[in-house]
Amino acid sequence: MEKITVTVKLFAIYQEVYQTSQLNLEFPAHTSVSEVLNYIIAPYPQLERWRDVTRFGVNLQFVSGEKILENGDEIVLIPPVSGG
Numbered sequence: 231m232e233k234i235t236v237t238v239k240l241f242a243i244y245q246e247v248y249q250t251s252q253l254n255l256e257f258p259a260h261t262s263v264s265e266v267l268n269y270i271i272a273p274y275p276q277l278e279r280w281r282d283v284t285r286f287g288v289n290l291q292f293v294s295g296e297k298i299l300e301n302g303d304e305i306v307l308i309p310p311v312s313g314g
Contacts (some may be wrong), residue, residue: 232259234301239268242309247274257299263288264295266305280309 238253245251248270257266263286269276286293288308299305 233257234259234261234299234303235298236266236302237304238270239304239306240270241307242311243277243280244270244307244309247277258295259301261299263293263297263299263305265296266299267307270307284309 235254235256237253240248240251240253245292255266255269255272257269267281267286268286271281285308286295286297287301287308288297288303290304
């Protein structure tokens, strides 16, 4: 089975929970951005509340969750940010 390696950049709540700003992960070829989000949320149920409000970027462009990833892609998970 063909695999791809992607870099996931974490911000805000994702970075707080994972205690890192970046993950390098391997997935089967034809994995979507939404599937990566599922993988990120699965071990941390407290992240579930952010699922529907997280936006995605791949290689510096906003994309939908259906975007199929390619080897070497850089994914950014962007939860809502508040502050002032």
